Amino acid sequence: MDTGAYALSFARYFLTSQPNEILSPAKPTVDEQSGVILKNTDNEMAVISLTMRAKMPKRGVVAGENGFITVDDFTRPEKALITYANGKTEEIEEGETAKGLNYEVEDMQAAVLHQTGSQTISLSLECHEHLGQCQRTVGHYLPV
Template sequence: MKTVNWAILGLGDIASSFATSFKAPNATLYAAGSRSLEKAKAFTEKHQIENAYGNYDDLLKDPAIDIVYIATPHSHHYDLIMKSLQAGKHVLCEKAITMNGTQLKAAMDLAAEKHLILSEAMTIYHMPLYHKLKELVDGGTIGKLKMLQVSFGSLKETDPTNRFYNKALAGGALFDIGTYALSFTRFFLNSQPNEILTTMNLFETGVDEQSGIILKNKDNEMAVVSLTFRAKMPKRGIIACEDGYITVDDYPRATSATLTRPDGKTELIEAGNSGEALNYEATALTDWILANKKDPFLPLSYDVLTIMDTVRERWGLHYDFE
């Protein structure tokens, strides 16, 4: 069987985690690229990767590379996705995959034209627990889905220069942690929300520091999403159905959930390993490449971005480089 050759673009912390956990069958980490050859060589030596590139263009010219994992700040995702697709490479890109739905639609069209896979590295779509929970909810044994409650609070140091608050790097809670909360939400909703209510607080740099978002779809399913960079809150998702609710703590890489029945009886549901979260992504993409399949979750990524587009429009939050 063919071996799928992977390359990494952007060599920060998440790239290091990806390389450390990488052990996808029928695949190898073949190359890594940075805008600094010295940094690329240090990274490849640390992770025992064969090829180092000091610029992205040279890496993308390597005909041996099948797929690139883009791990740069999300403000640079779109340009690198389009360059990678034009170079004939499949793409796995960190969240948020692009800055808006218009960008993602253009990338999806190019991927389809080139017969390439484009995918967002959203752990929620790949953790085994979520496929087990989705089967349970869709199976109807706990009644119809009615309500989702999703929170994520991450207390960030109020330094205007760091990436979390830096508008030039698309900072703000929505793009950093909100993408997880909204991906959790859209994964379980049976249709795209068509009603959106929202409000937020603005940080001094012009990005959102916290927000509340209420969603409703044509199926009368609702979701309430709470986000903040200014206070610690549980990363908790609650999936409320007519005959029971499911609580998922630490949901970005969750491996367990609790089903609570109306009579108070509980059931523990377990699947997967949080330490394998990034490797689940790499394995899925490798399998799709070998089987010539598309990413089944990319439409969800598009839906999430269009929700974020509407939310930011209501807030009046735009970035100069969009």
């Protein structure tokens, strides 16, 4: 699976609205490293840093005024840690990492078979367009 697409999807999920600015400050070598900044009209920003050369955790951090959320292995998470501004923490657990791809397939099947709106399919379509925009604007793909 494309890690760049997962990172973009993770970031977009927490943005209030679709990014209207997508920037990549440097043209990296294909499939090795990438940096992307997303910004929307709600004055929210996401920064994505990806690399294939360094062994780094797939960690997503969502920061807000009242604290932050840390999600390790964001491509197939089963828990997240909320850290509030006062230092209190709360762990949320849902699903099983090993069943991650099954959840994606089930969601897609339900959307196709029942022709119902998927919770994430519109975000996936948006992210697909953003990946294409990164390629057209900067001349590279996000790492896979």
